[in-house]
Amino acid sequence: MLGFERPHNGEWTMRHTSTPETLVPPTPDSPRGIVTRRTALRAGAALGATVGVLGTAQAAHANGQASGHRRLPLARGGRTSYSVYLGAEESPVARHAAQELVDYLGEITGASFPLVVAPEPPRSGQLIVVGRHNPVAVAADLPFADLSDDGFCLRTVDTDPEASDRASILIAGAGDRGTLYGVYWFLDRLCGVRWFGPEYTVVPRQRVLTLRQSEVNAVKVPRFRFREVFAADGADQAFRHRNLLNGNSHHLREQPCPPELDSWSDFWPYEAHNFHQIVSDQSLWHGGQLLAMEPATRDQATAELIQRIDAKIEEGRDPSFGFSQMDWSWQPDADSAAFADAHGGALSAPIIDMLNEVADEVGQVIPDARLATLAYQFTFRPPTGLEVSDRVLITAAPIWADFAHPLFGEGNPETAADLDGWTQLTDQIVVWTYNTNFENYLLPFPNWWTMCESLKQLAERSVQGYFGQAAWDNGGGAETAELRAWVLARLLWDPELEPDELIREFVDNYYGAGGTQVYEYLELLADSVTSTGAALPCYISSVAPAYLPFETVWQADLLLDRAERNVRRDEILLTHVRILRMGLDMVILLRRNELASAAAEHDIRWDLEIDRRIARFNGALDASGMTAFREILAGAALGDVDWLRRLVSITPSPAAPPAEVAGLPASDWVDYQELDFTLYPLNADVVEDAAASSGYAARMTGGSIDWGIQLELSLLPPDIDWTVYVVVRADTQSEDPTARAMSIGVYPPFGNYIDLSVGQFSDGAFHTIEVPGTYRSDSAEVVWVQPPGSTAISHLYVDRIFAVRA
Numbered sequence: 179m180l181g182f183e184r185p186h187n188g189e190w191t192m193r194h195t196s197t198p199e200t201l202v203p204p205t206p207d208s209p210r211g212i213v214t215r216r217t218a219l220r221a222g223a224a225l226g227a228t229v230g231v232l233g234t235a236q237a238a239h240a241n242g243q244a245s246g247h248r249r250l251p252l253a254r255g256g257r258t259s260y261s262v263y264l265g266a267e268e269s270p271v272a273r274h275a276a277q278e279l280v281d282y283l284g285e286i287t288g289a290s291f292p293l294v295v296a297p298e299p300p301r302s303g304q305l306i307v308v309g310r311h312n313p314v315a316v317a318a319d320l321p322f323a324d325l326s327d328d329g330f331c332l333r334t335v336d337t338d339p340e341a342s343d344r345a346s347i348l349i350a351g352a353g354d355r356g357t358l359y360g361v362y363w364f365l366d367r368l369c370g371v372r373w374f375g376p377e378y379t380v381v382p383r384q385r386v387l388t389l390r391q392s393e394v395n396a397v398k399v400p401r402f403r404f405r406e407v408f409a410a411d412g413a414d415q416a417f418r419h420r421n422l423l424n425g426n427s428h429h430l431r432e433q434p435c436p437p438e439l440d441s442w443s444d445f446w447p448y449e450a451h452n453f454h455q456i457v458s459d460q461s462l463w464h465g466g467q468l469l470a471m472e473p474a475t476r477d478q479a480t481a482e483l484i485q486r487i488d489a490k491i492e493e494g495r496d497p498s499f500g501f502s503q504m505d506w507s508w509q510p511d512a513d514s515a516a517f518a519d520a521h522g523g524a525l526s527a528p529i530i531d532m533l534n535e536v537a538d539e540v541g542q543v544i545p546d547a548r549l550a551t552l553a554y555q556f557t558f559r560p561p562t563g564l565e566v567s568d569r570v571l572i573t574a575a576p577i578w579a580d581f582a583h584p585l586f587g588e589g590n591p592e593t594a595a596d597l598d599g600w601t602q603l604t605d606q607i608v609v610w611t612y613n614t615n616f617e618n619y620l621l622p623f624p625n626w627w628t629m630c631e632s633l634k635q636l637a638e639r640s641v642q643g644y645f646g647q648a649a650w651d652n653g654g655g656a657e658t659a660e661l662r663a664w665v666l667a668r669l670l671w672d673p674e675l676e677p678d679e680l681i682r683e684f685v686d687n688y689y690g691a692g693g694t695q696v697y698e699y700l701e702l703l704a705d706s707v708t709s710t711g712a713a714l715p716c717y718i719s720s721v722a723p724a725y726l727p728f729e730t731v732w733q734a735d736l737l738l739d740r741a742e743r744n745v746r747r748d749e750i751l752l753t754h755v756r757i758l759r760m761g762l763d764m765v766i767l768l769r770r771n772e773l774a775s776a777a778a779e780h781d782i783r784w785d786l787e788i789d790r791r792i793a794r795f796n797g798a799l800d801a802s803g804m805t806a807f808r809e810i811l812a813g814a815a816l817g818d819v820d821w822l823r824r825l826v827s828i829t830p831s832p833a834a835p836p837a838e839v840a841g842l843p844a845s846d847w848v849d850y851q852e853l854d855f856t857l858y859p860l861n862a863d864v865v866e867d868a869a870a871s872s873g874y875a876a877r878m879t880g881g882s883i884d885w886g887i888q889l890e891l892s893l894l895p896p897d898i899d900w901t902v903y904v905v906v907r908a909d910t911q912s913e914d915p916t917a918r919a920m921s922i923g924v925y926p927p928f929g930n931y932i933d934l935s936v937g938q939f940s941d942g943a944f945h946t947i948e949v950p951g952t953y954r955s956d957s958a959e960v961v962w963v964q965p966p967g968s969t970a971i972s973h974l975y976v977d978r979i980f981a982v983r984a
Contacts, residue, residue: 265312330360404643444496465509655802692741
């Protein structure tokens, strides 16, 4: 890209670069801004050390406070009198912090800030001192004991008696991570740098950079001791540190980390779902979990946990470990059930009792040892009449919550009661919450304001940490992932901030001239959740949830059309809008038949632009780096992006009415084709089929036993009784005509189905099968089709499902 300049109440400068850079409108904190994609830090040189002695820095700090209204001139006209000073004994993390300060201040002001690494500070000139291992910090006598793991002090100190109007600045944490976060807080909150995404940073251009001296005298400590937004889009280590996120758990911990960034919190022992790994003797397993009250179980757990904690200590890590249930249910043994009954009927009781004893036994060998366990699913309910050991940390995971509502309030009464119950038992709690739809990472999940309210509610209680699980295994591209990470990061440090202001700031910068429409889009979807009374569980299989009715989808599409037009000349911002738009495009492409019919019924002219939309969706999918569109714990094929790409890209032909509805008025029957089905990616696909009414059919392999093809009955027109028909065929292989070829049913309840035999499909043609009974839109959940789980057929095909007024 060629360099250019454009005046705008000053100077906006675009540098020559090999990666795209884009001007963005000024923000209140950055009146003249540029956006830069930073893929590597510029190299910095440590200048020769100079020697000097300090006067009384503590007294200087007092003087600085007395004149706190003064402004410190860091740079003017591309020049500065400040150097960045680092003690010679500082760690790679602190050195990295100092280099980041040099790089970004230079980028903001155009001035060169020398980096001085030496045992003693320079004798003259103003300094920005980084870290605590230097004479300036020692003389300042900072309150390091009050800073916890990540807090830091900002101080103004007089290091040059000849320049009384230009105080030096000290940034120091009790530990390396605190110092690093102090530098990032300084650059972000005071100088206007914003790391909105791993590859999207707003850096203000300011020919004159001055700071209020009162703002450079502060102690900053985060509200939450542990802070992690677990998302693939925020997995970049530098991005997380720059936004003061100190969590690095699960598979992220196993990724190589350069020494200058290798400073993460060990407060939360995140290991989970490992009962059977810690207690490997299967005679001690029972009902899916453990014999929790059995002494041998506790003895084996103690011995194994001592070994595992010792191994962590040898790596220089915290003496802690997670010990918690397998990720399924529990049918407890008699002793465990009796103990639960004696403590309020809570199945958490025998687990907590086991953890208490094991933690105390481990503590006899490793005095500082700590354990963590889950309050999750069957253990989410807290016990009564039982204490939690100070050595045990509770990881409370409200997976059954309705995320359309804050965790505490009328929308989640049971979740709120259980969480409050745990806070009364212990103040050692990390909340593991959920901010995505694990069934489909692209589907809009409109909890942007409620997730912030939930975080604020947690901050009011005795909760020490926050683990926000989002789309974590998808490579990138999940809906609004960067927005979530950035907004949550700021609130985790300071929950007193206003969420709406943070959301507005993000969208105005990340989407530029399209930010207004993106904000309106977010509001529209959030309001639709409220007006429809829709729930937001973290598992939604449908692309037609209640909060995405026709009118909302249509208006949302118009808003993102305008956003896209507004940024059409900016490649980066246009990509941002199109990646955001992927989810809505997916919904429209998969519901095109329904939406086109609804538009006609409402007499609305809405060109769905199918070919253009398919091309835009595929282009955005490529740009996003997405590797899975849903959680893939059960196997990579479950989130196969190419499967989704094929599904949204099909172009069915108009289907003629089935023979069974000949002569009926249009109001007496409804037709559903392959794009209307809910398909299970592991075993269902859509293929071209010349015999099918639209030229396409949904297909499953005969060896599967999944309900891999379903139709949600909520799609039926309401307040009418319907007879349902499924049009199917099979590629038969068995010579036994009585062998089962497939089953077709309606759920719930279980057992409401019919079996069909190989002999019924020996001709290879499609057959219309009537589902016994009549149904309404709210009488059951789904119609399902299931293969036999055998070689009796190689494949079954579903052409259409239609319903006739009963």
